[in-house]
Amino acid sequence: MEIRQLTYFSAVARHGSFTKAAQELHVTQPTLSKMVRLLEEELGATLFDRSSKPIALTDAGETILRSSQGILSSIDTMAAELDDVMQARKGTLRLGIPPMIGVHVFPSLIERFHSRYPQIRLQLVERGGKRIEEEVDSGELDVGLVILPMAQEDKFHLLPCMDETLHLIAPRDHWAAGRESVELGELEREPFLLFRDEFTLHHLILDHCRQAGFEPQVAFESSQWDFMVQLVRARFGITLLPGGMRRSLDPERFLVLPVVRPTMTWSLNMIWKKDKYLSFAAREWIAFMRQEWPAGTQA
Incomplete structure (x- = not known):
């Protein structure tokens, strides 16, 4: 059984006429009649009473019509959804x-x-x-x-x-307050709050500290930047974050300074x-x- 056979059958049932259905489908009437006859042979049932005018569905035809309508509707829906996906709407x-x-x-x-x-x-x-x-x-x-x-x-x-430079995030009364920047080497004795090992920023900061000649004292590692910032506020340590994060921090509570020599790029x-x-x-x-x-x- 082919989808085209069901489409042709449904058109004949809708119009009650092979001639009108053929015109709608843009096929010849003999072609349409042959397709419906092949469907009947495949199903082993007569679908139309051709002796009536207009032609009418038999009981078997009524059953097949109900089933075919569901099948054709599903195919139309599938085609529409595929078109949505192809057009990136879904x-x-x-x-x-x-x-x-x-x-x-x-x-x-x-x-x-x-x-x-x-x-x-x-x-x-x-x-x-x-x-x-x-x-x-x-x-x-x-x-x-x-x-x-x-x-x-x-x-x-x-x-x-996006490219951003890393900034020191420290309590507002940190010793670097009043400065325009801070050198990485000046943070050697500070307790660092870092992202965990699975974060690239963790390794970026460690590598730069080592290049600056010191191994940072890691006081705590986390996967949450906001928790690290709260630990800074509690004076548990300092952290280094992209400069754009300053927009999320209260300037009355936090000192945010660019780190230089070297400058670290996020x-x-x-x-x-x-x-x-x-x-x-x-x-x-x-x-x-x-x-x-x-x-x-x-x-």
Whole structure:
């Protein structure tokens, strides 16, 4: 049984005429009659009483019509939904983001994308950069936002999104208050609050401290930047975060200064795997990001 046979049969049943159905379907009447006859032979039942004018459905024809209407309706729905997906009006995008980006700059991007594509479901997963890299590689995530450097950068397409310098976050009455900047080496005796090992920023800070000639005293590691900031407020230590985070901090309670010599850059990039099929939702997200978040934005 073919879908075309059911379509032809339904048209004849709707019009009560082979002639009118053939005109609607843009086929010859003999072709239409042959297709319906083949369907009857396949089913082993007569579907139309051809002796009546207009022709009428038999009991078997009534049964097949009810079933065929459901089948054809499902096919129409499937075609419409496929068209929606092809036009990126539906689908699911699995996106990995680092914790800081959620409060930092990302909500406005999500709002604009959702306004443009309300039927696309965004599945946001908050991870450290190393986990995001692994899950984009394995296919668990479609795309991800990570901090460079990456372990296996050659596996991925990269879209530069934002570069920021790291800043010292300390209590407002810290000894560096009144300064315009602080050198990394001056923080040698400070207790550091760092992200955990799965976060690229953890390794970025450790590497720069070692290059500056000291091993930092790590007082605490966390996966939550806001908890680290609260520990700074409680004078448990200092931390280093992208300068844009200062917009989220109360200047009456926190000192925020750029760290120099060396300057440390927080380089945010979007990644997706090379030589891997991308859903239409993922393709539209990548195109959206290229348009809405020009490469190398300075914050």
